[in-house]
Amino acid sequence: MSLTLEGIAKLAGVSRSTVSRVINDHKSVSDEVREQVWQVIHDTGYQPHAAARSLVTRRTRIIGVVIPEAVTKLFTDPFFPLLLYGITETCNIHSYHLMLSLFNGPVGQREMYRRIVGSGHLDGVIIASAHLDDPLIPSLRADGLPFVLIGRHPGEGIHTIDVDNVGGAQMAVEHLIRLGHTRIATIAGPQTMSHGADRLTGYRQAHEAHRLPVDKRLIVEGDYTEKGGAAGAHRLLPLSPTALFVASDVMAIGALKTLRAAGLRVPQDVALVGFDDVGVAAAVEPGLTTVRQPIGRLGAMATDLLLSLIEKPPAEEATAHHIVLPTRLVVRESCGVMR
Amino acid sequence: MSLTLEGIAKLAGVSRSTVSRVINDHKSVSDEVREQVWQVIHDTGYQPHAAARSLVTRRTRIIGVVIPEAVTKLFTDPFFPLLLYGITETCNIHSYHLMLSLFNGPVGQREMYRRIVGSGHLDGVIIASAHLDDPLIPSLRADGLPFVLIGRHPGEGIHTIDVDNVGGAQMAVEHLIRLGHTRIATIAGPQTMSHGADRLTGYRQAHEAHRLPVDKRLIVEGDYTEKGGAAGAHRLLPLSPTALFVASDVMAIGALKTLRAAGLRVPQDVALVGFDDVGVAAAVEPGLTTVRQPIGRLGAMATDLLLSLIEKPPAEEATAHHIVLPTRLVVRESCGVMR
DNA sequence: GTGAAAGCGCTAACAT
DNA sequence: ATGTTAGCGCTTTCAC
Numbered sequence: 001m002s003l004t005l006e007g008i009a010k011l012a013g014v015s016r017s018t019v020s021r022v023i024n025d026h027k028s029v030s031d032e033v034r035e036q037v038w039q040v041i042h043d044t045g046y047q048p049h050a051a052a053r054s055l056v057t058r059r060t061r062i063i064g065v066v067i068p069e070a071v072t073k074l075f076t077d078p079f080f081p082l083l084l085y086g087i088t089e090t091c092n093i094h095s096y097h098l099m100l101s102l103f104n105g106p107v108g109q110r111e112m113y114r115r116i117v118g119s120g121h122l123d124g125v126i127i128a129s130a131h132l133d134d135p136l137i138p139s140l141r142a143d144g145l146p147f148v149l150i151g152r153h154p155g156e157g158i159h160t161i162d163v164d165n166v167g168g169a170q171m172a173v174e175h176l177i178r179l180g181h182t183r184i185a186t187i188a189g190p191q192t193m194s195h196g197a198d199r200l201t202g203y204r205q206a207h208e209a210h211r212l213p214v215d216k217r218l219i220v221e222g223d224y225t226e227k228g229g230a231a232g233a234h235r236l237l238p239l240s241p242t243a244l245f246v247a248s249d250v251m252a253i254g255a256l257k258t259l260r261a262a263g264l265r266v267p268q269d270v271a272l273v274g275f276d277d278v279g280v281a282a283a284v285e286p287g288l289t290t291v292r293q294p295i296g297r298l299g300a301m302a303t304d305l306l307l308s309l310i311e312k313p314p315a316e317e318a319t320a321h322h323i324v325l326p327t328r329l330v331v332r333e334s335c336g337v338m339r
Numbered sequence: 340m341s342l343t344l345e346g347i348a349k350l351a352g353v354s355r356s357t358v359s360r361v362i363n364d365h366k367s368v369s370d371e372v373r374e375q376v377w378q379v380i381h382d383t384g385y386q387p388h389a390a391a392r393s394l395v396t397r398r399t400r401i402i403g404v405v406i407p408e409a410v411t412k413l414f415t416d417p418f419f420p421l422l423l424y425g426i427t428e429t430c431n432i433h434s435y436h437l438m439l440s441l442f443n444g445p446v447g448q449r450e451m452y453r454r455i456v457g458s459g460h461l462d463g464v465i466i467a468s469a470h471l472d473d474p475l476i477p478s479l480r481a482d483g484l485p486f487v488l489i490g491r492h493p494g495e496g497i498h499t500i501d502v503d504n505v506g507g508a509q510m511a512v513e514h515l516i517r518l519g520h521t522r523i524a525t526i527a528g529p530q531t532m533s534h535g536a537d538r539l540t541g542y543r544q545a546h547e548a549h550r551l552p553v554d555k556r557l558i559v560e561g562d563y564t565e566k567g568g569a570a571g572a573h574r575l576l577p578l579s580p581t582a583l584f585v586a587s588d589v590m591a592i593g594a595l596k597t598l599r600a601a602g603l604r605v606p607q608d609v610a611l612v613g614f615d616d617v618g619v620a621a622a623v624e625p626g627l628t629t630v631r632q633p634i635g636r637l638g639a640m641a642t643d644l645l646l647s648l649i650e651k652p653p654a655e656e657a658t659a660h661h662i663v664l665p666t667r668l669v670v671r672e673s674c675g676v677m678r
Numbered sequence: 679g680t681g682a683a684a685g686c687g688c689t690a691a692c693a694t
Numbered sequence: 695a696t697g698t699t700a701g702c703g704c705t706t707t708c709a710c
Contacts (some may be wrong), residue, residue, distance in 0.1 A: 004702095005705095015681045015682075016682095016705090017681060017705080020706085028679055030680090045453075047458055048457075048703080049458070051394045052686090052705090055391050055394055056686050056703090057704085061391065088439065089443075091404075092441075092442075095454065098439050098440075099401070100437050100439045102424060102427040105691085114384075118386035119388070120386075120390060121389050121436065175706055343686095343688085345688095353697085354698080356690085356698080357696060365690080368695070369696090372695080372696085387688070388687050390686085390687080390688090391689090392700095394702045395688055395689045395702050397702085493687080606689075679710105680709105682708085682709080682710100684705105684708100685705090685707105686703105686706105687702105687703100688702085689700105689701095690700090691699090691700085691701105692699080692703095693696100693697085693699090
């Protein structure tokens, strides 16, 4: 494959420029010549050299996906695989490539960032960090590289896309309220991450909407691990809530185990709703009512948005997109009916 | 960042070549000048343009990771996330980048392959396909692009790396045999994939080693899904095996459910050993004895091997590497002791 | 509609 | 030890 434009040109009996025009689908080439050149290209299996092309077009057709905090999340959570899947699907459709960068937390992040962004490898970046104050974000803005953030962010003019964490949580808790529960506890996620904060907001909004007071003692914060869920449930049990809204899949598993160990039945003794980051909890506990999130679509839409940003750069300071994908409640027996 | 070598050269009062030498750490530059140039580079935050560099060096410092059959596996199986994690770790250490390609099975694979490999984007590729007859492999060999296959492959001269599926399975089954079991059934994986075949081989070898006959009816094939595991167990129950070796994590969960639904206790009625693709089954069922595989290290070592292939191309037809990482048996109560 | 020629930013001989 | 020069393979004016 050390065939170049020049080679094709010779074989087709035309000039480099003509072959280039054919490849890039320019108008001004006679149908006859175009046909012929394509023939040669196909016969030889020629492919233009990406680097050479990038050098002049300043485009690579590569987008980056940056996932900080890989260690902790990647194993436990099928969120990232699904997200990646959605992203690659869309990349495949549009003939883009995907460069994946995983970090182990903030250490060396700054330097990694420079390596990734500074080398000009990327046309744009998807950041899958829900940290509300991620240091990458100001850097990216400064560099003027198109990027889309998965999650929410307080900053201005940042394109974000997220599943509806607030709405999902609210739906879940309202469901419990409608079943008659009034002492609904929650094991929330980390409040420094947007989904953690949002799901708690939803919990609060549900109470407000139904004029139910929020008992702060019924709110504990977990860390999205099974252990955290178990510990959270442990702290909540003495307060004898009748229902429990757990802000993540994996924590729900932990909470379930604690409940069972305490001899409590679900939903007879404690009703339970989880946030289904993708089905782990539901797989373990088929009866679990959960909020379902379209993670694959999230990845796909993030990519679509990014590509549109890349291909038609928005007019100076056009307003940023903030896409929110609806979540839905999958009701199963774990909520029971309040006796 | 539209600063170029030329710019740095001017600022430092030297020529392009000198700056280039400094960047590429060539010997022949006076310490004084070298120092000075680095200063300017740091001050300006200059980074060489990757495409321009690649165009002349014919190196991109990007490796590809190709995962066919993404749809089916990616969700269910934490194998890929862990593998990716190991790979990125190693890439980070060596300042390589990772391009991820996921396919949905063979459709369009050929064309995707050309896009990925033909464009010259990649210095090498890791193929995470255990299909014994993956069509990518001959193509890659023909192209002369360095690649490492995760899994096993019948072809000559192919660098492969895998966890010890045969040994792990054999260890697991021998453990059951030592506990006194003689009717050990297995739910095997797909026999068209190397790990599927290998784990069954291990099962057979364990029997041979202990001069135990293999009852073919006790071997059923699953598809690595929970459903497949449940169905497999269902087919095996009438044959009343005293022990069960399940060739995958997820299938073990399915099998467990079937056993329970049938009112059978583990290990009292049926002893169980699983193949822990990463802990899903063990998480669900903490008492489950499993074969543990070092998937993260698998990714890391695959990358190390690939990079060494890239950086010092082996002498014409040096013998290929076939690395096998040991697995170990994590014994928990699910094996019980044969009464 | 087509070709000739100028570069994109870098590295690597080749001079000095 | 440093500068000069010639490309790497492509796109893109600019002529014709």
